Amino acid sequence: MLLLINKTNPGLLQRISRLAGDEDPDVLLVGDGVFYGSDFMVEKLRAIGVEEVYASKPCLETRQVKLSDKCVVVGYDEMVPLIMDEHEKTICP
């Protein structure tokens, strides 16, 4: 499962846990969601079972975010296989 995070939200971690259930989801950060790419937030995401954290390159370029080196930066071309092939479903919580 790939979770598309496009906003910041105080209840996000709880929502991810609820949606993922027994799965360990991957996360794709876009828009203001890239603010979750900090070291602090990536640790929080990992703590609730998130495996890979991807962050949108075009969205990062317009914001001053100090990105964790545990995030994988992806452009639109690299998002295509993530969404079309590598995950059974993509959900925007």
Place this chain on the structure above:
Amino acid sequence: MPKTLTIVLMSGYQENEDALFAVGLARAVLKAGHRVNMFLFGNAVNMANKEKPIKGHVRISERLKSHQDTGKVGPELDELAGMGAQIATCHTNEYGRGTEAEDYRSGVQWGDVGETVIRFLLTTNVLLSIRH
């Protein structure tokens, strides 16, 4: 093997970056050889119509106008349609916003939940609902 992505977009271009993201993703998906359907729902229906010149005095500053215009993705919807995307809008949501029966952009078709979305879903491999 080509797959079909259906994007249900629920935000207009002025509210957040969802429309920009949807257009960027759709273009990349089409370039990769897949198919794209896009259904404009909620405030996203405001992108379905041809733009009309504003009548009367425009008070917006050039700087703010430039900022507002950055996110206008209407022409990009036409471009996506030219690349093969099927883009439709929800007429009920348009009615609620007073825009039903306005002229559509060349790339956008009239649509509804009962038939258009079902038609899209029947051929969909990947469904992505983008909301805030």
